[in-house]
Amino acid sequence: MSDRSDDLDANGSGESGGAGTTFLAGRRAVVTGGGSGIGAAVSRRLAEAGASVLVVDRNAESAERVAAEIGGEARIVDLSDPDAAAEVGPGADVVVNNAGMQHVAPVHQFPPDTFSRMLAVMLESPFRIVRAALPGMYDRGWGRIINVSSIHGLRASPYKSAYVTVKHGLEGLSKTIALEGASHGVTSNCICPGFVRTPLVERQVAEQAVLHRVPEAQVVEDVLLARTPVKRLVEPDEVAALAVWLCGPGTSSVTGSSFPIDGGWAAH
Ligand SMILES: NC(=O)c1ccc[n+]([C@@H]2O[C@H](COP(=O)([O-])OP(=O)(O)OC[C@H]3O[C@@H](n4cnc5c(N)ncnc54)[C@H](O)[C@@H]3O)[C@@H](O)[C@H]2O)c1
Secondary structure, X not given: OOOOOOHHHOOOOOOOOOOOOOOOOOOEEEEEOOOOHHHHHHHHHXXXXXXXXXXXXOOHHHHHHHHHHHOOEEEEOOOOOHHXXXXXXXXXXXXXXXXXXXXXXXXXXXXXXHHHHHHHHHHHHXXXXXXXXXHXXXXXXXXXXXXXXXXXXXXXXXXXXXXXXHHHHHHHHHHHHHHHHHHHOEEEEEEEEXXXXXXXXXXXXXXXXXXXXXXXXXHHHHHHOOOOOOOOOEOHHHHHHXXXXXXXXXXXXXXXXXXXXXXXXXHO
16 A cells, blocks of 8 residues: 555655655656657656656667766666566656657568567566566555657557557556556556657658658648647657656546647547
8 A cells, every 4th residue: 555645745855846846856767768859858857856867778878968967877778678678677766668769661561570679669668667666666655657658559640550559558558557556656647749859750750851852841841740730849848847747746646547748639
């Protein structure tokens, strides 16, 4: 059972939370893919809220840069190896499953190795990290699991079979963790971004621009944002703000949910 029936003062420090407070002081956070894009923004915001952050990434240079910037620690891990992934879980109070990649191809041409690799990095590793983190969270009666899913965790798009499959799987995993963790003070939620201004999307824009022989700005406007009412990309820091809110005061009843942050894309 949780020893904190009310997390209005989650760290017992008397902090009331909110902007500028360190409500995560004394908490340890693990952020996968923390070296770039959304993961880097989440790492920064968690550190600002007082957490010690383990920046997990296969890219040593970027992970070490972010860790140095926020006074955290870098851990260089290739999450396509779920055994290696499991080693970052123990001791975490907050787990942000964020590392990911995209591959675009029709199902009948989709490389099976790429499909398997995306499953390992984006679904099996989150399972292994959380599996390793939960016993400590249960002992301490508090934990936050944040799964960076996607609007593709809720909807499909053609040519993204592995991504859509993995993100739908992550949604199921997150809800199951929420059900099991509820009596231990552990919440689990998904964040479902639309198109966010990160290297992952910038690569897709560049590829599409070549494919369609149009300028990159036109790809953003005509392809990416075609059915997005808010005509701009989401910023990584906006996603990070939502992630950190989910770790903040007054969120112990927010669990098993999915939070689109997509400029209204899924409202159609
Ligand atoms: N950018 C978007 O528009 C968008 C939209 C919805 C969801 N997402 C999700 O957000 C997450 C982060 O995406 P991003 O846009 O910040 O991407 P990004 O490419 O900027 O960052 C991804 C990070 O994950 C790391 N990574 C990839 N494979 C890894 C592996 N095998 N082991 C360890 N680290 C690995 C990369 O090195 C990189 O630092 C992903 O799960 C992605 O699916 C992104």
